[in-house]
């Protein structure tokens with residue numbers, strides 16, 4: 001595809017939010033030896049995309065400007081480098097793109113074989129694109145607290161905060177597949193929806209009961225998958241079992257220091273920071289679950305590439321229900 005151009009959305013500096021996005025026509029990239037060129041069908045946005053743009057992760061991300069953001073995509077293989085063995089043009093796939101290179105908000109993107117998996121016909125582009133960051137994080141968090149998905153898990157009491165969000169809605173479904181009793185928090189408008197995903201008890205986070213995180217049935221939690229911010233340790237602490245753990249996917253420096261301190265003092269109750277470490281076998285597991293109808297991607301909204309700024313504003317607002325999708 002040398003010499004051809006494509007539509008893409010990029011930004012040229014930190015800040016400016018949706019207004020900082022520019023629609024451009026740029027060359028279609030060429031895959032290197034171990035790379036795959038994808039014709040992108042759908043991309044999903046994550047909070048980390050706008051956090052990179054606002055400079056929260058500088059100086060590492062982005063490595064340079066201009067930057068084409070977004071790393072969760074589903075598409076069709078258009079071309080492969082000479083070293084790629086498992087994919088060929090025409091294959092349908094889901095990919096987690098390279099974090100530093102981004103590239104998902106475009107008609108074509110470069111993916112790596114090690115984080116690309118086959119997408120069966122039962123999994124639509126939007127359903128597949130929703131998975132990488134959000135569902136992998138939910139899965140990793142649940143595995144961290146010992147949940148298994150082969151039917152051998154004992155029933156654990158788990159609290160999932162922000163259960164209507166990108167990570168939270170997958171976490172509820174996966175926790176149920178892992179045989180857990182799930183208490184979830186979300187806004188009033190999403191209580192029935194989160195119950196329909198499998199949550200046993202749901203708390204509206206804007207009520208005093210929701211803010212206290214107390215399980216309506218009086219259960220103490222073995223684990224918390226914490227997918228939002230602004231809840232103090234003392235609130236978690238009083239709701240945890242003796243060895244309860246809070247897996248914090250939005251860790252602060254203070255939270256990380258407190259984790260190190262809790263390890264040094266052999267504290268049984270712990271706030272455990274988690275940063276996603278993606279694995280191909282986990283992506284395959286998640287795609288299979290969607291194929292089998294055991295896991296679904298809740299789609300907040302779909303936006304065409306030429307309205308990518310609407311999708312960007314939606315994810316920045318922090319009130320998406322499920323995943324925000326851009327379709328090419």
Ligand SMILES: NC(=O)c1ccc[n+]([C@@H]2O[C@H](COP(=O)([O-])OP(=O)(O)OC[C@H]3O[C@@H](n4cnc5c(N)ncnc54)[C@H](OP(=O)(O)O)[C@@H]3O)[C@@H](O)[C@H]2O)c1
Nearest residue numbers: 047137162164165166167187205249274275276318319320
């Ligand atoms: N550590 C990692 O590797 C990693 C990986 C993925 C994500 N993250 C981080 O995890 C966080 C969640 O990601 P996400 O993709 O799930 O975000 P998201 O989809 O933007 O989450 C939005 C949802 O959170 C709900 N919410 C907001 N505040 C809440 C509260 N106090 N209590 C209960 N629900 C609340 C909103 O409900 P309402 O609309 O009703 O307010 C909305 O449904 C982000 O900060 C993200 O950067 C970290």
